[in-house]
Amino acid sequence: xxxxxxxxxxxxWQYMANALLFAGAVCLxxxxxxxxxxxxxxxxxxxxxxxxxxxxRAAGANELSTAATEAETLLVAIHTGTVxxxxxxxxxxxxxxxxLDAPFEELIPNIMRFYExxxxxxxxxxxxxxxxxAAPKPNVDYGQMVAExxxxxxxxxxxxxxxxxxxxxxxxxLIDLRPDSEGHVSHLIITRSERDELENELTTDFGxxxxxxxxxxxxxxxxxxxxYLAKKGYKTADEPY
Numbered sequence: 759x760x761x762x763x764x765x766x767x768x769x770x771w772q773y774m775a776n777a778l779l780f781a782g783a784v785c786l787x788x789x790x791x792x793x794x795x796x797x798x799x800x801x802x803x804x805x806x807x808x809x810x811x812x813x814x815r816a817a818g819a820n821e822l823s824t825a826a827t828e829a830e831t832l833l834v835a836i837h838t839g840t841v842x843x844x845x846x847x848x849x850x851x852x853x854x855x856x857x858l859d860a861p862f863e864e865l866i867p868n869i870m871r872f873y874e875x876x877x878x879x880x881x882x883x884x885x886x887x888x889x890x891x892a893a894p895k896p897n898v899d900y901g902q903m904v905a906e907x908x909x910x911x912x913x914x915x916x917x918x919x920x921x922x923x924x925x926x927x928x929x930x931x932l933i934d935l936r937p938d939s940e941g942h943v944s945h946l947i948i949t950r951s952e953r954d955e956l957e958n959e960l961t962t963d964f965g966x967x968x969x970x971x972x973x974x975x976x977x978x979x980x981x982x983x984x985x986y987l988a989k990k991g992y993k994t995a996d997e998p999y
């Protein structure tokens with residue numbers, strides 16, 4: 759399902775690339791920014807952020823597997839959620855300093871919005887876990903809190919799924935809109951060594967998870983990016999056009 763969703767999203771961006779190419783559209787930088795962020799730098803940062811959040815999630819899952827009591831389980835949930843929030847806030851701070859020109863001007867704001875939504879959802883789960891650790895209070899519906907947790911997890915899954923759907927657009931920032939000798943958009947704006955470095959970062963950070971079935975959404979986003987880099991047949995900037 760992740761692959762099908764990503765393919766549909768990629769088709770949209772490929773169509774946009776072709777439309778811009780054949781219409782001869784000119785993308786002007788926003789006057790509010792002195793220069794557009796390097797697309798390679800942006801994609802490299804995106805990979806780092808995916809890896810960072812997946813590492814925090816995996817560490818929390820490992821801690822949770824050794825929790826022996828309900829209190830320990832709640833403490834792990836609070837700790838993991840807080841770590842992820844801190845990472846996401848730092849990532850937002852980095853992304854606020856970046857900028858992409860049209861047609862990708864909404865890509866970074868979209869990613870930041872997803873991060874903000876994840877921070878808010880984690881905070882609600884932290885609040886619930888904290889309430890159960892504290893001394894019981896009158897007029898508090900603890901049953902409602904229990905029922906709220908799976909809803910929050912479902913909402914978090916939905917935000918992460920949306921992030922997977924945004925990942926083909928992240929890759930699309932690396933597509934060179936100039937046609938090759940046959941009139942096709944077939945090249946990337948990065949060199950072979952730069953592409954290999956990106957692939958290496960993904961395989962180093964995610965390893966065999968990239969090829970596993972039933973991936974979590976963060977690994978799924980990394981897998982989508984790796985697939986487009988390594989398996990879709992795009993040539994690099996230092997290959998003949």
